[in-house]
Amino acid sequence: MEFLKRVGWTVLDVAAFLLIAGVIAGLLMMFISFIPGLGVSGDSEILENPIELLASFIPLLIGSLISGYIVHLLIFKRDMRLFGIGNSKMFKDYGWGFLLGGILVFVGFLILRLLGYLDVVGYNFEYNTIALFLLFFVVQSLFEEIAFRSYLMPALETRFGLWASLLVSSILFALIHLSNSNVAVLGIVNIFLAGLLLGVLFIKYQNVWVAAGLHCSWNYIQSTILGFEVSGESVFNMIETEEAGPDFLTGGAFGFEGSLISVLFLGGLIIYYIKNDPYVMSRLEGMPQIEDLDQNFTV
DSSP states (O other): OHHHHHHHHHHHHHHHHHHHHHHHHHHHHHHHHTSTTTSOOOOTTGGGOHHHHHHHHHHHHHHHHHHHHIIIIIISOOOGGGGOOOBTTHHHHHHHHHHHHHHHHHHHHHHHHHTTOEEEEEEOOOHHHHHHHHHHHHHHHHHHHIIIIIIIHHHHHHHHOHHHHHHHHHHHHHHTTTTSTTOOHHHHHHHHHHHHHHHHHHHHHSSSHHHHHHHHHHHHIIIIITOOOBTTBOOOOSEEEEEOSOHHHHOGGGBGGGSHHHHHHHHHHHHHHHHHOHHHHHHHTTOOSSTTOOTTBOO
């Protein structure tokens, strides 16, 4: 009975977050639609247009931030430090996450090139588009990290514990990608592992910024810079590539994150942090959320 009660409160918690975020995002999108050149056209080529993508995702980011604040602090009275936003090291942490994600993808790219499984067939140096896609991926990745790590993980942990929070949030993170183009089993496994790694980073650094930086560079460098699809979707590529090897190694039409190499990279980092980081180990063993939080939070 107690378990069902916690499930019920969690469902209400998530419903409140989605409702508030949806209303705010919807109103903002409606406002943006009246601005010439910024509204979403519904064109099938939207993934090639960073302006339209930003017009869709900036309202989602703003809606998730405001909704997270309202649901965490005002409705359910959770300590806002658990939201993982206010941190004096945010730029340093974001930069470290961005560097780590870029290294993972670039090393994978080099391995495939050395094996002869990836051919470079062209280049597109449209610098304004490249810069706008960076801005888009900053917004898109931060929106997803706010929703799945900053909001959802503390909401689950306060009722079911940290392991359940980590696993359930990662499962849901993978499930929302099931509707993506060219989805494959190995790709969904990779998305689940990515969710685990991002969740572990949220735990370790006690803020969302490292996870958001890694998420951004993983998507941006994989797709816009190195020419892979990203989660099965094609966007503008600076380097045009063609896979010349087996899909289970190159990722095929799902992109690098559909590859066995990605599984090994993500799985290795998860194991490393869980087995070798004292703070992560202690938190997963049941240390409370608040007592040992870093003092860099702004309150």
